[in-house]
Every structure is written in C-alpha cells, then in structure tokens.
Amino acid sequence: MNPTANLIDPMNLAESLQTLLATATADVEAAADVAALDAAEARAVGRESPIAAARRNLGKMPQEERRDAGRLINDIAKQIEAVVADRRQDLEAAARAATIAAEFVDVTVDHLTMPTGRIHVIQQVVDEVCDIFIGLGYHIAEGPEAELAWYNFDALNTPPDHPGRLESDTMYLDYGNPEDEMLLRSHTSPVQARYMEIHDPPVYIVAPGKTYRNDTVDATHLPVFHQIEGLAVDEAITFADLKGTLAEFARQFFGSSTRVRLRPHFFPFTEPSAELDVSCFNCDGGESTCRVCKGVGWLEMLGCGMVDPRVFEAVGYDPDAVTGFAFGMGVERLAMVRHGIDSIRHFVDNDVRFLDQFPG
Ligand code: DAH
DSSP states (O other): OOTTTTOOOGGGHHHHHHHHHHHHHHHHHHOOSHHHHHHHHHHHHSTTSHHHHHHHHGGGSOHHHHHHHHHHHHHHHHHHHHHHHHHHHHHHHHHHHHHHHHTOOOTTSOOOOOOOOOOOHHHHHHHHHHHHHHHTTOEEOOOOSEEEHHHHTGGGTOOTTOGGGSTTTSOEEOOSOTTSOEEEOSSSTHHHHHHHHHSOSOEEEEEEEEEEOOOOOBTTBOSEEEEEEEEEEESSOOHHHHHHHHHHHHHHHHOTTOOEEEEEEEETTEEEEEEEEEEOTTTTTOOTTOTTTTTOSEEEEEEEEEEOHHHHHHHTOOTTTOEEEEEEEEHHHHHHHHHTOSOTTHHHHOOHHHHTTOOO
16 A cells, blocks of 8 residues: 555645655655665655656646746655665665674684694604615515515525524414414515515515514514515625615715714624614714713614525525625614604504604
C-alpha cells in the first residue's frame, strides 16, 4: 500500500505537499534496507507517485498559478530526495559494517600447526660423509643387517677362532639353514665382499648402515650403532691413495687445516692395517686442557688398510691384477667428536631437547 497515494489535493496544494513530505519522510526512514528504500523512493517521487501526478496536473492549472505551484512541487520533491539520500547513506554504511562483521577473520589467532620433524643427527652425519665420497667419485652400496657369518667373517679372512666370532661379541640368529650361520652383522665390512662378488673392478663404494654387537650400553657403546664402510679397488691402488683419500675426507668433514696420521694396527681383512687419527679440530693439537682431545692433540677416527689378497680370492678377484684399500668408521663416534657430545645414549633417548640442537 502506498501511504503517499492520493495525498495531493490540487485545491489545497501547499498543505497537501507538506503532508506528503511528512508521510514520505516517515516511509523512507522506515525502510530497513536499500531495496525497501528504493521502493519508498519510487512511491514518493517515482513515475506513479503523487508528485508525478501533481506535475502532470500543472498543465491544467491557470497560467498565473502554474509557476508557483511548479516551484512548490520541485521544492518538496528535492526535500524528499534529500531524505532518501541520507537514508541511503545510512543503510549502505550499515550494510558494509554488517559485511565486515560477517567476514571478520582474526589473523592473530594461533592456527593449528604440526611440528616439523628433522633428520636425526646420526642420519645427518651419514648423509654428509656419503656426500663427500660421492664428490670423490664413489657410489653408495648396501647390504643386509641379518647377514651370513660367511660374509661377516670368513670372506673377510677372519678365522673360525677369532674372538670377534664369540657369542659374547656377536649376536647370532636362530634362523634359516643351520649350516649357514646367521648373525646381525657386527660391522659394515661384509658389504665389501657382497659387492665385489657381483661387480667387476674397478670398485669405488661407501656402504652406510646399522651394525650390532653384544655390548652393554654405556657412554660409548650401544648394541645397535652405525658404520660407514669404504672400498676402492682398481689396477694400481697404493697406500698413498688410501692416505690421500682419507686426508681429503678429514679436511672436508672436520675443516681444511685438519691433518691425519696413520698408526699400525691389525684387521684380518687388510694388510697392512692402520688406524687413522685426525688432528684435533678444537685445539689443533696445541692445548693440554682441550676438552675434545683431552690434550692428546689427535682424535682416533677409523680403521683402514690395504685389502688383503685373501679377501680378493674369496670374492673371485685376481689378487695379482688388482689392489685396493678399505676403511670403516663409526658414525656415532664421528657425531660425538664433531658436536662435543659426551654420551652415545643421547642418540637413542629421543629427547627433543637434544635432537632440536641439530636442525641440519
Ligand atoms: N670393520 C672394522 C670394525 O668394525 C673397521 C674397519 C677396519 C673396516 C679396517 C675396514 C678396514 O674396511 O679396512 O672395527
């Protein structure tokens, strides 16, 4: 229903226009949204409105009244339009405010996050050592952790009465054919034999992996630990190649001023055999109070040597045609020395306060 319909009485124009203004104003103010306002505006001043009718009626009026009546109508129409414009502004502002309120997102609220894991410090060291040897042209090789005694010992020239073969040192498995003794490999060296058995020389490999020994846990022993094995076999490999390669590895891993020294040792699968020490990266061999090397100046790093001809024979290589060197290092030891870690147990405690210190 149009509350402004029929409000204009041509006989009483000024008064009825005032009434129209009041009624239209109330109608406009009552509009609850822009659509309602558009409708109210059309009712008050649109083509069907009493204002439009009054304008159309002007032509029928006597000439002398027409101008004043026209002004009056225009004046009221303007006032109504002003009220509409005000109301429109208010309604649009309210609509904007409602949209903003409805779409509000509190960007300061903490969202759900999954903590990011990191690569374990032991794996970080494995990756770093492997990367260094890959840079020197080596390939990565792998072997099983449940291993035949033949690969773990016999193929590596380790006699049946070697103390390392005792149950007090090696964990045996009650599995498979009893003729083929099975064990959890006590070092990564069996990968040497497995690899040579199925690959012709030249061989340049590093073999990282888990190793097992019947050890009681203490600050430097875990029954499960990691080693990285290395093997280079070619036509004229010499002891100088061994030393040069390991010196380059030590410089890349511990720092460019690192020096190495070799001490005679014994391993069944190498002849001659040696242990490699690196100069202390902390004091460079110069401090009696150094907490890293305890004043020794050198850090024991790994075992190595020239591959024993009997190992070549065991895997079907001709010991007169090739020579080679091999080495094996303990990953936990490398990590402990590098980071000044005082107990090997930290690596398996799974305490994030420890692990978080090695973001990688
Ligand atoms: N397998 C030895 C160990 O576990 C380490 C080792 C020494 C590996 C000399 C080698 C080597 O390849 O040539 O103690």
